[in-house]
Amino acid sequence: MSRSKVYIASAGLVPIGDQWGKSIVDLAVEASRGALGKGRRKPDQLIVGNMFSAIGASQEHMGALVASSLGLTGTPAYKVEAACASGGSAFNVGYNLVKSGAIDSALVVGVEKMRDLEPEEVSQALAMAESAEYTQFVGATFAALNGLLARYYMEQENVSRDELSSIPVLDHANAVTAAHAQFRRAITPEVVSRSAMIADPLRLFDCAPVGDGAAAVLLTNDRVVGSKDKLAEVLGGKIATNEFSVYERDDMLDFKSTREAFKGALAQAGVAPKKLSLLEVHDAFSVVGALSLEAMGFSKRGQGSKDAKDGKYSKGSELPINTFGGLKARGHPVGATGMYQIAEAYLQLTDQAGSNQVEGARFAATQNIGGVDTTSAVHVFGRAA
Amino acid sequence: MGIQYWRVRDRYYRLIGSKCADCGREYFPPVYRCRACGSERIKDKEMPKEGEIITYTQLHEPLPGFESLAPFYLALVKLANGARILTQIVDSPEGSVKTGAKVRATVRRAKTDGDSGQIIYGFKFLVQS
Amino acid sequence: MHLMQSNDRAAILGYGAYIPFYRLPTTEIARVWKGGGSGPNLEKAVAAMDEDTATMAIEAARMAVKMAGTEELGAIFVGTESKPYAVKPTSTIVAQALGQHYTLAADLEFACKAGTEAMQVITGLVGSGMIGAGLAIGMDTAQGRPGDDLEYTAASGGAAYVIGRKHNKAIALIDCSTSYVSDTGDFWRRAHERYPRHLSRFTGEPAYFFHIENSVKTLFKETGHKPKDFKYAVFHQPNPRFPVEVATRLGFTMDQIKTGLLNPMIGNTYSGSSPIGLAAVLDVAEPGDKILLASFGSGAGSDAFCLEVLDGIKRTRGINPTVKSMMERSTKIDYSTYSKFRDKLHK
Numbered sequence: 055m056s057r058s059k060v061y062i063a064s065a066g067l068v069p070i071g072d073q074w075g076k077s078i079v080d081l082a083v084e085a086s087r088g089a090l091g092k093g094r095r096k097p098d099q100l101i102v103g104n105m106f107s108a109i110g111a112s113q114e115h116m117g118a119l120v121a122s123s124l125g126l127t128g129t130p131a132y133k134v135e136a137a138c139a140s141g142g143s144a145f146n147v148g149y150n151l152v153k154s155g156a157i158d159s160a161l162v163v164g165v166e167k168m169r170d171l172e173p174e175e176v177s178q179a180l181a182m183a184e185s186a187e188y189t190q191f192v193g194a195t196f197a198a199l200n201g202l203l204a205r206y207y208m209e210q211e212n213v214s215r216d217e218l219s220s221i222p223v224l225d226h227a228n229a230v231t232a233a234h235a236q237f238r239r240a241i242t243p244e245v246v247s248r249s250a251m252i253a254d255p256l257r258l259f260d261c262a263p264v265g266d267g268a269a270a271v272l273l274t275n276d277r278v279v280g281s282k283d284k285l286a287e288v289l290g291g292k293i294a295t296n297e298f299s300v301y302e303r304d305d306m307l308d309f310k311s312t313r314e315a316f317k318g319a320l321a322q323a324g325v326a327p328k329k330l331s332l333l334e335v336h337d338a339f340s341v342v343g344a345l346s347l348e349a350m351g352f353s354k355r356g357q358g359s360k361d362a363k364d365g366k367y368s369k370g371s372e373l374p375i376n377t378f379g380g381l382k383a384r385g386h387p388v389g390a391t392g393m394y395q396i397a398e399a400y401l402q403l404t405d406q407a408g409s410n411q412v413e414g415a416r417f418a419a420t421q422n423i424g425g426v427d428t429t430s431a432v433h434v435f436g437r438a439a
Numbered sequence: 440m441g442i443q444y445w446r447v448r449d450r451y452y453r454l455i456g457s458k459c460a461d462c463g464r465e466y467f468p469p470v471y472r473c474r475a476c477g478s479e480r481i482k483d484k485e486m487p488k489e490g491e492i493i494t495y496t497q498l499h500e501p502l503p504g505f506e507s508l509a510p511f512y513l514a515l516v517k518l519a520n521g522a523r524i525l526t527q528i529v530d531s532p533e534g535s536v537k538t539g540a541k542v543r544a545t546v547r548r549a550k551t552d553g554d555s556g557q558i559i560y561g562f563k564f565l566v567q568s
Numbered sequence: 569m570h571l572m573q574s575n576d577r578a579a580i581l582g583y584g585a586y587i588p589f590y591r592l593p594t595t596e597i598a599r600v601w602k603g604g605g606s607g608p609n610l611e612k613a614v615a616a617m618d619e620d621t622a623t624m625a626i627e628a629a630r631m632a633v634k635m636a637g638t639e640e641l642g643a644i645f646v647g648t649e650s651k652p653y654a655v656k657p658t659s660t661i662v663a664q665a666l667g668q669h670y671t672l673a674a675d676l677e678f679a680c681k682a683g684t685e686a687m688q689v690i691t692g693l694v695g696s697g698m699i700g701a702g703l704a705i706g707m708d709t710a711q712g713r714p715g716d717d718l719e720y721t722a723a724s725g726g727a728a729y730v731i732g733r734k735h736n737k738a739i740a741l742i743d744c745s746t747s748y749v750s751d752t753g754d755f756w757r758r759a760h761e762r763y764p765r766h767l768s769r770f771t772g773e774p775a776y777f778f779h780i781e782n783s784v785k786t787l788f789k790e791t792g793h794k795p796k797d798f799k800y801a802v803f804h805q806p807n808p809r810f811p812v813e814v815a816t817r818l819g820f821t822m823d824q825i826k827t828g829l830l831n832p833m834i835g836n837t838y839s840g841s842s843p844i845g846l847a848a849v850l851d852v853a854e855p856g857d858k859i860l861l862a863s864f865g866s867g868a869g870s871d872a873f874c875l876e877v878l879d880g881i882k883r884t885r886g887i888n889p890t891v892k893s894m895m896e897r898s899t900k901i902d903y904s905t906y907s908k909f910r911d912k913l914h915k
Binding site for chain 3: 452453508530546547548549558563565568
C-alpha cells in the first residue's frame with residue numbers, strides 16, 4: 055500500500071509579544087483560524103501543543119476547549135506537553151496520525167500565555183520542566199542550569215564572551231524584517247555583554263525572552279488537499295529523549311537527543327544534511343544554540359558560536375539559521391515555539407517569507423528542545439513538487 | 440507542600456542516593472535503573488559529603504521563595520564517589536567559589552511555606568577552608 | 569546532699585562546636601543606634617539566613633558523633649531558646665539527620681542553661697543504665713531586639729556532646745554536678761513575643777552572680793574541691809565582664825578562664841555559651857586536667873559540673889575543626905546585611 059504524502063497546507067501565526075488584551079484561548083483561536091482559512095475547513099483532529107496552561111491561565115483540557123471555541127465540536131482533541139518541545143511534539147503526533155492514514159487532516163496549534171504571570175512565576179512555571187525534588191528544590195532555574203552549562207562550555211572549549219554572543223546577534227539581525235517577531239532591533243556583541251547578569255556568565259541578551267504567542271498549521275494528505283493550497287511536504291520527523299537532567303549526563307556538552315532526532319528525521323526524509331537550505335535552531339540560550347549546531351554536525355565540538363561569528367550561519371550563507379530571528383529575537387512562547395519554527399519553515403518553502411525569504415529554499419529542518427536537550431523534536435520539510 | 444519533601448528527607452539530610460548492586464556505580468539523585476549497566480537492582484547508599492566543583496554559576500534571578508538569598512551560587516559538584524550533584528554553595532570566602540574548589544555538604548533551611556507553614560531542610564555545600 | 573553523681577560514671581565520648589561564618593562588629597550596632605562607639609564585645613557570630621538552631625545542631629552533632637564513633641544514641645536532647653518551631657521538636661530533625669530513630673528525643677528550654685541541663689539529663693540516663701550513650705546539644709540563634717543593649721551580644725552558635733559510659737577511649741569524665749534554681753525573672757519572653765525582654769542592673773547580683781555562686785559553692789562544699797584544683801573554668805558568658813567577675817569572686821584566675829572565654833569575639837550564644845566555652849577548652853586540654861563548668865539561664869538557675877579530662881583526649885586532635893579555627897573562618901557583615909539575615913526587616 056503506498057502511503058500518501060503529508061503536507062502543510064496553511065499556517066497561522068500571531069505576532070509574539072506582550073499580548074495583554076488576549077487570553078490563551080484568544081491566541082489559540084486566532085492562530086488556528088489563520089491556518090483553517092476563510093473557508094474554515096474542518097480537520098479530522100485538533101492537537102494543542104502547550105507547556106503550562108494550568109499555571110499561566112489556570113486552564114487544562116486545552117484540546118477540547120480550543121476545538122469547542124473553533125466550532126469543532128465532535129472533533130477529537132487533546133494537548134501534548136513536552137516542556138518547550140511541546141510544539142514540535144504536538145506536530146509530530148499530528149504528522150504521524152496523518153502519515154499512518156488514520157486521519158486525513160489535522161490542525162496543530164502551539165500556544166503559550168506567559169505574560170499574565172510575574173517574572174518569578176514564569177521562572178517557577180518553566181522550572182517544572184526539571185526535577186521538582188532535586189533541581190527546583192535547590193533553587194535552580196533554567197537560566198541557572200544553562201549558566202552552569204555555558205561556563206562549562208566556555209572553560210572546556212575556550213569560547214570567549216563575544217563568540218558566545220554571535221547567535222543572539224545573528225537572530226536580531228534576521229528579526230528586523232520579521233513581522234511576527236517580538237524584537238525587531240539589530241544588536242551588537244557589546245549590547246549582549248553589557249546586558250544585565252542573569253546567571254553568570256549568561257546575561258539578559260543570551261536568553262530568549264518571555265512572550266505570548268500562538269502558531270498553527272493545517273496538515274493534510276493527498277486526498278483532502280485543496281487546489282489553491284500552497285504546500286510544503288513533511289518529509290520526516292523524530293523525537294528523542296536524553297537523561298532527564300543535564301547534570302546527570304556523563305558528557306554535558308553532547309546534545310544526544312538532538313543528535314539522535316536530527317539523524318533519524320533526516321534519514322526518514324532521505325535528505326542529507328548538506329542539502330538543507332535553512333535550519334531553525336532552538337536557541338533558548340546562546341549556549342544551547344551553539345551546542346545544538348554541534349550536535350547536528352554542522353559545527354565541530356566547541357565551534358558552534360565561533361562559526362556563527364564567522365558568518366557561517368548568517369543570512370545569505372550556505373546554511374542560514376533562525377531566518378525570522380530564532381528564539382532570541384522572534385521569541386519563545388515556550389509551548390508554541392516549535393510550531394513557530396514549523397510555520398516559518400512552511401513560509402520559506404512556499405515563498406511566503408517576504409524580506410526574510412531564503413531564495414530557492416528546497417529543504418528545511420526545525421529543531422525544538424524541551425529541558426536542556428532532554429527532549430528534542432526535529433522535522434524535515436521539502437518544497438512540494 | 441510538606442509531604443512531597445518529607446518523603447525524601449533522608450535523601451536531603453543524609454544524601455542517601457543509589458548504588459547499583461551489580462556494577463557498583465553510585466548516583467545522586469537516586470535512580471530507578473543503573474545508567475551504566477542497565478541493572479534494576481538498585482540499593483540506597485549514603486553519599487560521601489565531600490567533593491569538588493565541576494562548574495558553577497551565580498544566579499541573580501531566583502525562583503519564588505529564594506529571593507532573599509539572591510544572588511547565590513549553584514554548582515555541579517562531583518562527590519568523592521563520582522556521583523554528580525546539583526547544589527547551592529553558601530557561606531564561602533570571597534573568590535573561593537570556582538571550578539575545582541573542594542567543598543563539603545551541610546544541612547540548611549531550603550524552603551519555607553510562609554511564616555506559618557513548615558520548614559523544609561535540605562543539603563547545601565560550602566567551600567572547605 | 570545536693571551533689572548529682574551517677575552510679576555508673578558517664579563521660580564525654582565526643583564533642584563538636586559550631587560557629588557560623590558571619591560576624592557583626594559591635595561598632596556597627598552602635599553606629600546605627602548610638603551614632604558611634606561599640607558594645608562590650610568586639611564582634612558577634614551571626615547565623616546565615618538559611619541557618620537555624622536545627623541546622624547548626626546537625627553540624628555540631630555530626631562532629632560529636634564522628635569523634636565519639638558511637639553507632640547508637642539512646643537520647644538526643646536539644647537545649648535552646650530559639651526553636652524553629654514553638655511546637656514541633658528540633659531534636660527529631662537532628663535524630664533524622666543522624667539516622668537515629670530508637671531514641672528518646674526532646675527539646676529543653678531554660679534560656680541560656682538548656683544545653684548543660686541536657687548534659688545532666690543524659691548523664692542520668694547513662695548512669696542509670698537506661699541508655700548506652702546520648703547526645704546533648706546547646707544551640708541558639710539568639711534574637712537581639714534592635715537597639716537594645718543585648719543586641720550587642722545576642723549571637724548564634726553552640727556545641728554538642730556525646731555522653732556515654734566511661735571507657736578507655738572516653739575524653740572527659742563527668743564526675744558530678746549541682747544545680748541551683750529559683751523563681752527569678754531577669755530575662756524572659758512571653759509566648760507570642762518576638763524578642764525577649766530583660767532587666768538591667770538586676771541581671772547582675774540577684775541573678776547571674778547569686779545562682780552561679782550557689783551552684784559552684786555547693787559543688788565545692790560537697791566535693792571538697794578548691795579553685796586551684798581546676799586547670800580550667802568555663803562560665804556562662806553574657807558579656808566579657810560577668811564571667812571574669814564571678815571567676816574572681818569564686819577564687820579563679822584569668823589564666824584558668826581565658827581559654828573558655830569567647831564572648832569578646834563571638835558574643836553570647838545563649839544555650840551554646842558555656843558548651844562552646846567547654847569545647848574550646850577540650851580542644852587544648854590534657855589528660856588529668858580538671859574543668860569547672862558553670863552555666864546560667866533566665867535569671868533563674870545555674871548548673872555546675874566537675875569534669876576530668878581522660879587519656880582519650882589525645883586521639884581527638886584533628887578529627888574536627890577546632891573552636892579556634894571556626895572563630896577564624898569568618899567574614900564581617902554590616903548592620904543592614906545582619907538585619908536581612910536575621911529577618912528583622914518587614915516586607
